[in-house]
Amino acid sequence: MAEFSLIDRIRARTAARADIALGIGDDAALLQPQAGLQLVVTADTLNSGVHFPPETPAADIGWKTLAVNLSDLAAMGAQPAWCTLALSLPDAQEDWVDGFADGFFALADAHGIVLIGGDTTRGPLSLSVTAMGQVTPGTALRRDAAQIGDDIWVSGTLGDAAIALRAWQGGTLDVRGPAEDAQVEHLRLRLARPTPRVALGRALVGLAHAAVDVSDGLLADLGHICARSGVGARIDPACLPLSAAARARVGDTHARDAALRGGDDYELCFTAPPAKRAAIAGLGERLVLHLTRIGEVVRGQGVVADGSESGTTGYEHFL
Amino acid sequence: MAEFSLIDRIRARTAARADIALGIGDDAALLQPQAGLQLVVTADTLNSGVHFPPETPAADIGWKTLAVNLSDLAAMGAQPAWCTLALSLPDAQEDWVDGFADGFFALADAHGIVLIGGDTTRGPLSLSVTAMGQVTPGTALRRDAAQIGDDIWVSGTLGDAAIALRAWQGGTLDVRGPAEDAQVEHLRLRLARPTPRVALGRALVGLAHAAVDVSDGLLADLGHICARSGVGARIDPACLPLSAAARARVGDTHARDAALRGGDDYELCFTAPPAKRAAIAGLGERLVLHLTRIGEVVRGQGVVADGSESGTTGYEHFL
Numbered sequence: 001m002a003e004f005s006l007i008d009r010i011r012a013r014t015a016a017r018a019d020i021a022l023g024i025g026d027d028a029a030l031l032q033p034q035a036g037l038q039l040v041v042t043a044d045t046l047n048s049g050v051h052f053p054p055e056t057p058a059a060d061i062g063w064k065t066l067a068v069n070l071s072d073l074a075a076m077g078a079q080p081a082w083c084t085l086a087l088s089l090p091d092a093q094e095d096w097v098d099g100f101a102d103g104f105f106a107l108a109d110a111h112g113i114v115l116i117g118g119d120t121t122r123g124p125l126s127l128s129v130t131a132m133g134q135v136t137p138g139t140a141l142r143r144d145a146a147q148i149g150d151d152i153w154v155s156g157t158l159g160d161a162a163i164a165l166r167a168w169q170g171g172t173l174d175v176r177g178p179a180e181d182a183q184v185e186h187l188r189l190r191l192a193r194p195t196p197r198v199a200l201g202r203a204l205v206g207l208a209h210a211a212v213d214v215s216d217g218l219l220a221d222l223g224h225i226c227a228r229s230g231v232g233a234r235i236d237p238a239c240l241p242l243s244a245a246a247r248a249r250v251g252d253t254h255a256r257d258a259a260l261r262g263g264d265d266y267e268l269c270f271t272a273p274p275a276k277r278a279a280i281a282g283l284g285e286r287l288v289l290h291l292t293r294i295g296e297v298v299r300g301q302g303v304v305a306d307g308s309e310s311g312t313t314g315y316e317h318f319l
Numbered sequence: 320m321a322e323f324s325l326i327d328r329i330r331a332r333t334a335a336r337a338d339i340a341l342g343i344g345d346d347a348a349l350l351q352p353q354a355g356l357q358l359v360v361t362a363d364t365l366n367s368g369v370h371f372p373p374e375t376p377a378a379d380i381g382w383k384t385l386a387v388n389l390s391d392l393a394a395m396g397a398q399p400a401w402c403t404l405a406l407s408l409p410d411a412q413e414d415w416v417d418g419f420a421d422g423f424f425a426l427a428d429a430h431g432i433v434l435i436g437g438d439t440t441r442g443p444l445s446l447s448v449t450a451m452g453q454v455t456p457g458t459a460l461r462r463d464a465a466q467i468g469d470d471i472w473v474s475g476t477l478g479d480a481a482i483a484l485r486a487w488q489g490g491t492l493d494v495r496g497p498a499e500d501a502q503v504e505h506l507r508l509r510l511a512r513p514t515p516r517v518a519l520g521r522a523l524v525g526l527a528h529a530a531v532d533v534s535d536g537l538l539a540d541l542g543h544i545c546a547r548s549g550v551g552a553r554i555d556p557a558c559l560p561l562s563a564a565a566r567a568r569v570g571d572t573h574a575r576d577a578a579l580r581g582g583d584d585y586e587l588c589f590t591a592p593p594a595k596r597a598a599i600a601g602l603g604e605r606l607v608l609h610l611t612r613i614g615e616v617v618r619g620q621g622v623v624a625d626g627s628e629s630g631t632t633g634y635e636h637f638l
Contacts, residue, residue, distance in 0.1 A: 021357060025547065026462045027394035027532060028361035030454070033352045038340060041435060042347035043403035043449065047442035075346035084362035086405065086447035116360060123366035123445060128405035128438070130362065130449035135349070143345045213346060228344065 006120050009097055010085075013105045017114045020082070029116035031082060037134040040078035044068045048125035052192075053168055053175045058096045060175075060192040061127065062103030067194045068215065069131035070111055071266040074201030075213040077141040078133030080113035088123035103193075111198055141204060141211035141270065146229035150209055150271035150297040153280065155197050155289055157243040158218055159255050160190035162262020167249070183245035190243075194266040200291075203283050204270055211270035217263045222303050225271065233303045235295030260305060271297050325411050325439050329404075332424045333434045338400070348435035350401060356453040359397035363387045367444035371511075372487055372494045377415045379494075379511040380446065381422030386513045387534065388450035389430060390585040393520030394532040396460040397452030399432035407442035422512075430517055460523060460530035460589065465548035469528055469590035469616040472599065474516050474608055476562040477537055478574050479509035481581020486568070502564035509562075513585040519610075522602050523589055530589035536582045541622050544590065552622045554614030579624060590616050 011024045022030035033039060046065050048054050066083070073080050085104075089096070108115065113131065164187040167173035175192060179185040197213075204211060210229060212221045218240075226233050237256050246255040272280060277293070284291035298304075330343045341349035352358060365384050367373050385402070392399050404423075408415070427434065432450065483506040486492035494511060498504040516532075523530060529548060531540045537559075545552050556575050565574040591599060596612070603610035617623075 021456070022459070022461065027391040027530075028359045028397065028450075028452075030395070030459055031358040031360060032456065033358055035354060039350040039352055039358070040347045041350060041401070041403060041451075043405055043437045045405040045407060045438045045440045045442075045447070047407055047440050050441055072346040076349070078347065082360070084360060084449045086362055086364040086449075088364060088366055088445055117449075118362045119364045119447070121364045121366050122369055123364075124443045126407060126442060126445055128364070128447040130403045130405075130436075131347075132360075133347075137340070137351065140341070140349055142341065211346075 006097060009094070010101055010115070013101045014115045015109055020114060020116060023116050031116065034134055038137045038140065040073055040076050040133040040135050040140065041130065042069055042072035043128065043130040044072065045126065045128040056175050056192065058099030059103035062100035063107050063193050065127040065129055066104050066107045067196045067266060069129040070107070070113065070196035070198055071194070071213040071215065073131055073133040074196050074198045075141060075211045075268055076135060077139060077201045077205040077211070078135045079202060080111045080131065080133045080198060082116045083113055083129050083131040085115055085118035086128040087118065087120045088126040089120065090123070090125060139205045141201065141208055143210055143212055143225050144228035146210035146225050146231050146271040146297050147273070148231055148297055148299055149273065151274055151277065151293050152222065152233055152235060152269065152271050152295040152297060153291055153293050154214070154218065154241060154267055154269045155200055155291055156267040157241045157246065157290070158214060158265050158267060159246050159258030159262045160187050160243050161194065161264035162258040163246050163250055163255065164188055164191035165264065183248055186243065186245040187249065191264060194264065196266060197268045199287055200268055200289060203287070207276050207279055207283070208270040208272045211268055214265045214267045214269055215263055217261045218269060219260050219303050219305065222269050226301060226303060232298045232300030233295060234298050235303065235305050237306050239292060239294045241290055241292040325416060328413070328416055329420055329434070332420045334428055336433045339433060339435060342435050350435065353453055357456045357459065359392055359395050359452040359454050359459065360449065361388055361391035362447065362449040363391065364445060364447040375494050375511065377418030378422035381419035382426050382512050384446040384448055385423050385426045386515050386585060388448040389426070389432065389515035389517055390513070390532040390534065392450055392452040393515050393517045394460060394530045394587055395454060396458060396520045396524040396530070397454045398521060399430045399450065399452045399517060401435045402432055402448050402450040404434055404437035405447040406437065406439045407445040408439065409442070409444060458524045460520065460527055462529055462531055462544050463547035465529035465544050465550050465590040465616045466592070467550055467616055467618055468592065470593055470596065470612050471541065471552055471554060471588065471590050471614040471616060472610055472612050473533070473537070473560060473586055473588045474519055474610055475584070475586040476560045476565065476609070477533065477584050477586060478565050478577030478581045479506050479562050480513065480583035481577040482565050482569055482574065483507055483510035484583065502567050505562065505564040506568065510583060513583065515585060516587045518606055519587055519608060522606070526595050526598055526602070527589040527591045530587055533584045533586045533588055534582055536580045537588060538579050538622050538624065541588050545620060545622060551617045551619030552614060553617050554622065554624050556625045558611060558613045560609055560611040
């Protein structure tokens with residue numbers, strides 16, 4: 001299959017948006033940003049064997065490739081709009097490309113984000129997305145806006161993806177799924193099909209001060225908020241939201257450790273003034289999403305969990 | 320070297336722009352597009368061993384990574400603004416990253432395009448850029464706007480990069496350069512350090528109807544204009560602009576073939592009405608850039624060179 005038919009195959013799956021004057025097929029796309037809004041731009045790459053097990057199904061890879069980028073837009077409170085995709089493939093198999101597109105466009109269509117360009121090249125399997133969204137100027141959820149006295153919140157449950165990854169490494173979880181055991185399948189999906197919290201991010205505009213998505217691990221990502229805001233954080237590990245599947249699989253102690261240090265959950269961690277507690281609780285009910293208060297922003301620096309200064313910085317590539 | 324210090328090392332090299340509200344360091348960047356303009360977005364990837372010889376110096380890789388994307392913006396007539404970079408590296412060597420940054424930012428700073436985000440991951444050497452520019456609505460140089468009777472023009476000289484690549488494959492050109500022979504060095508630089516024709520693209524707004532950059536080969540790229548515009552093209556191979564170095568190296572016949580079929584030159588091919596000939600000639604003088612009329616847009620389809628229908632479509636990956 002030639003590069004151009006590969007592109008055609010992907011282009012045939014793209015939806016329309018009124019603000020796209022020219023989509024895939026020219027030297028570049030032409031877009032009409034909404035007057036007065038700021039542009040929000042992020043880029044994330046997934047490499048086979050580094051960011052996902054090599055045997056991961058194509059549809060899951062497609063989903064996750066977009067999900068990790070939508071998660072960054074969510075963490076800014078942005079409304080997703082357009083994206084580009086750089087797809088490096090060792091060979092061009094129609095089945096693989098169609099499967100990839102199934103996952104990618106299922107998530108894209110759900111969030112109204114449209115693929116407007118990209119590149120397909122021959123090479124080791126690697127996927128880079130640049131995602132663009134829009135936000136009213138001055139309202140984005142930045143990492144540098146946490147204030148002393150803010151509550152610290154997280155969405156959903158933490159640690160599931162790390163536990164699933166460890167189970168795969170230990171040979172007790174097949175990423176090709178589905179697993180017969182419902183709890184194992186829950187963990188597998190948390191790793192393979194993370195849910196970007198886009199609606200939450202949008203709704204937090206005006207409620208939250210600072211936000212970050214949990215991709216490298218809670219301690220590391222909350223640490224970014226602390227560093228950029230010039231504050232410290234104190235969290236209570238006993239409050240961390242753990243899934244029933246995580247607790248059943250590895251027990252409370254290990255589940256809590258995975259929640260602190262594990263990455264890849266793509267939940268949002270955000271800070272908000274205590275006066276917003278009722279509004280945030282109401283938001284969680286409206287979105288049918290657990291929002292858990294896990295600590296507070298304090299003077300100082302770094303993240304303190306359980307009273308002891310944490311030196312953990314989560315997962316860094318190249319360490 | 321950890322991922323974060325790698326990012327810091329790159330971030331330290333980025334310039335400022337008044338329209339960047341928030342650059343590298345958060346979940347996403349915040350940009351303020353100029354009111355009323357359209358956004359122009361393109362994405363291109365370079366993989367080691369596919370798009371450049373593995374022994375290419377880091378600075379040349381940095382330059383070319385950005386150049387191929389600026390070339391796409393140029394082909395739309397856009398003013399460059401911002402870009403993201405996804406950098407996959409097998410290991411994190413400070414020297415390599417600094418060299419890469421030397422080439423990348425030399426070109427970025429020359430064109431006022433600022434890196435506003437990206438990702439560094441461990442993996443086989445691969446570089447993906449998404450470049451963003453701006454253009455007045457309705458003025459972009461599209462592939463679908465060629466008109467019957469238009470002249471067909473190309474900038475600079477064609478075939479140099481393909482001849483350099485073939486010389487490297489044949490063991491007679493060292494991409495690490497510089498070469499002692501001035502003509503060989505000219506060819507090497509045409510491959511390693513292509514010049515995106517940004518000023519030309521900007522100036523062609525209002526003069527040219529359609530444009531494309533020559534990345535896959537003239538026949539293939541002009542073929543894209545024909546296909547999208549629903550027209551044919553007739554070009555005279557005797558008119559093709561060849562460099563003295565190309566002619567000296569492989570002779571006129573092979574140089575002409577390289578000009579027709581070779582990719583990677585990143586010159587612009589554009590169509591314009593005959594009434595604009597004097598203006599285009601004046602533009603070439605002002606930019607000190609050869610602009611050569613090589614044929615005309617005709618009824619029909621496909622590119623005819625030298626009277627015989629050409630079935631060649633240039634270089635396609637996966638063929």
